[in-house]
Amino acid sequence: MKTRILALASSLAVAAPLAIGTLGEAHAAPTSAIDNPPVTLVGGMTSPRYDYTNAIRETVWVDTPDLDGDGKAERIATDIIRPRELDGTARVPVIMDASPYYLSLGRGNETEYKEYAPDGSPTKFPLYYDNYFVPRGYAFVAVDMAGTARSTGCTDEGGRSDVESAKAVVEWLNGKGSAHDSTGAIVQATWSNGSTGMIGKSYDGTLANGVAATGVDGLKTIVPISAISSWYDYNRWQGAVKSRHYASSLSRTIAQRRTIPTDCSSRLNYMDANDADATGAHTDFWAERDYRAGSLYDASKVKASVFIVHGLQDNNVKTMNASKWWDDLGKQGVARKMWLSRLGHVDPFDHDRQEWVTTLNRWFDHELMGIDNGIDREPAVRVETAPNQWETSKTWPTQSARTMSLSPRADGTLALGTPERGTAGYVNNSRLTEANAVALGANPNRVQLLTGTTTQDVRISGTPTVDLGVTHGAQAGQVSVMLVDYGAMDRVSATGDGALTLGTETCWGAATTADDACYKDVTRRLQSTQLQVLARGWARLDGPGQHDVTVELAANDVVVPAGHQLGLIVSGASNGVIAVDTSPGMYTLDLRSTRLNLPVSGPMSGFAPGHLTAKDTDNLDRGTLPSLDETLWPR
Incomplete structure (x- = not known):
């Protein structure tokens, strides 16, 4: 040295x-x-x-x-x-x-x-x-x-x-x-x-x-x-x-x-x-x-x-x-x-x-x-994409990220391709907890849309958005949206913001009797979980009728491992967070107006593909839909 x-x-x-x-x-x-x-x-x-x-x-x-x-x-x-x-x-x-x-x-x-x-x-x-x-x-x-x-x-x-x-x-x-x-x-x-x-x-x-x-x-x-x-x-x-x-x-x-x-x-x-x-x-x-x-x-x-x-x-x-x-x-x-x-x-x-x-x-x-x-x-940017797994890059989101749009199907799935006609309804519930909203299975208080399982690791890097067509009858309503990673793995826990204070300490600098430089060590609080909410977003919907709104979710940079699936959760009030409308009214989601836009780095075939029509194939050349050819997607 x-x-x-x-x-x-x-x-x-x-x-x-x-x-x-x-x-x-x-x-x-x-x-x-x-x-x-x-x-x-x-x-x-x-x-x-x-x-x-x-x-x-x-x-x-x-x-x-x-x-x-x-x-x-x-x-x-x-x-x-x-x-x-x-x-x-x-x-x-x-x-x-x-x-x-x-x-x-x-x-x-x-x-x-x-x-x-x-x-x-x-x-x-x-x-x-x-x-x-x-x-x-x-x-x-x-x-x-x-x-x-x-x-x-x-x-x-x-x-x-x-x-x-x-x-x-x-x-x-x-x-x-x-x-x-x-x-x-x-x-x-x-x-x-x-x-x-x-x-x-x-x-x-x-x-x-x-x-x-x-x-x-x-x-x-x-x-x-x-x-x-x-x-x-x-x-x-x-x-x-x-x-x-x-x-x-x-x-x-x-x-x-x-x-x-x-x-x-x-x-x-x-x-x-x-x-x-x-x-x-x-x-x-x-x-x-x-x-x-x-x-x-x-x-x-x-x-x-x-x-x-x-x-x-x-x-x-x-x-x-x-x-x-x-x-x-x-x-x-x-x-x-x-x-x-x-x-x-x-x-x-x-x-x-x-x-x-x-x-x-x-x-x-x-x-x-x-x-x-x-x-x-x-490299200007350092990102922890999985627990203790860091990636560096010159820019952020990562330069290889491209937007992939997934649309709902009447069977409750999300896939590439032209949106299907149809609706899905849910009853607004101001007591709906996040845990109940994201749980797999039937729930009348939210709409749950799922992709197929991922065939390989996929990195989401940037800000997801969700286009929605929502109809309600309240004078002022709201929509709550979550993007969820379903699949068991060790994750940084949400408890204590993911930090666990230990009994040991280390010192960082000089000290006096009144001002020491020693602080308790802290480590990541890892926990094996079945799912994790990757991003959340909300929007106010003033006036009854149909609202066409784009909800911006929280930015993230995370790797979704192979074998997992992504879920889109749409509900009304969110207990302890948002409750503009607390009445138990019906909200209706127009499937054709709904689209999940994901900033994805990696081959698009990492997601179970939907059925592409001839029109969708033409759109690929104009960049409105992502290509399934993984050679076009740098890792």
Whole structure:
């Protein structure tokens, strides 16, 4: 293993920032400071060089304009840890995790909270980022989102207040804006070289997405883990509402244990009045909270590189938040990387720890320190298509994926070929559970359509859709759709999002008595099951009569083994998820208008074929139906 000691010089000079405010005096940046710290490379990665125990630990409050409508500017609590040896001699890049959870619900698998000394200085930073990266020459910055912990303001469920509070810290780190310490003195980030990378899971990663979508200068990369890119796609599914007044409920929850009592009732009432629960519509309220193509923020503004991490079995933050973000960023030419695991809402630190930390180390080295370690020339995508079976590719969905359309038959099968005339009916049942809906056999509350068994492994890669013609008599109804893999095998369990915490632990970085770097090991929770739901989707159907609707299911990338069969389940209400119409009315499915569109990689003969007519054969040349010739389908 080769060791190298480098002093890295940034190609971007950071000008001495100007103070904005009336208190104190700005500290000019040390004129002799270099724009990147000396680092030690081992195996091409930065390695420990600086003393974590003696690192500078401090808190500042970054100033922002009024974000909650009370006419007062906000103060965003920002806890910092950075190498003491570099103070005044080198500016350092920043790894930043902005969160609403530092004092409310805690961070990580072991629910860690921030802790402070009697003088108010931070003694414990949740998670391992500080322990691991500060000794390697980085600063770590943990930001309390507006309305949470020690920051002023009110929470906003992904809206302007949330995003702008984190953005202000990125700007301050880049020499813009102002901050104050506990005495009220103005503080400038003269130690920062202006390059920030944001990281975080769930809400934290969502803030990273939102800040990137502002186009703020100084944000060089983000690593959103299990993160939201559109709050509408988190709270809704094609107009179907999964819970009422969720925005205000979540905002109350994350404001727990905040240290600055604030009356946020007007903001909460605004959310309840504008969340459009009654209609499920994508209103201006949701447009503000859409980072892909919203009214305030969108993918076209993103300058930072993006490393997306998501679980393909995440039923909390649904996979469309990753898949659509990935697509939109690609259309804008954003540098991208992505990991997709078979688990649910789980941090990769907790399911592939060694591989993840090594990859993250190399990613930040490349994006924030400019180290040419080749990570940008490696396959951009890593996907777990079966338990512990990973595939890499340059693109996603996999380049070999093509859409195969299957149509229902009157006998309840799904096959290639021209749709048959006919109908299938089911009685809406608001108490229908998913387990009952997917079980094989007769059930009056859903329609079940099955393919033949697969003759060889088939990979589904991308976003399935289902075209439906549904008739009902309610003033407002709904349709629930599931794609199911029927066949016994060991799968990553849905219990605990597929993660099993063990009694052993490993350590990742330096430590103090107040802040260790040791975390319990986690493994995949494997379970032998007879079936698995691969993708779900819902849609609201307003008004009685026939509705022709295309339901977009959750994106996935999974191998269906030979000998299994796929099932399409169509029902009305879904117990505990969607219940627009709770009456026991009849819903009718028009078979001729129904089609399952699957993004498939592999030979089409992997599915039991249906009967192709002469017309269907002609359509093959025009690309409207897939070919059964497996030589046309690269594996």
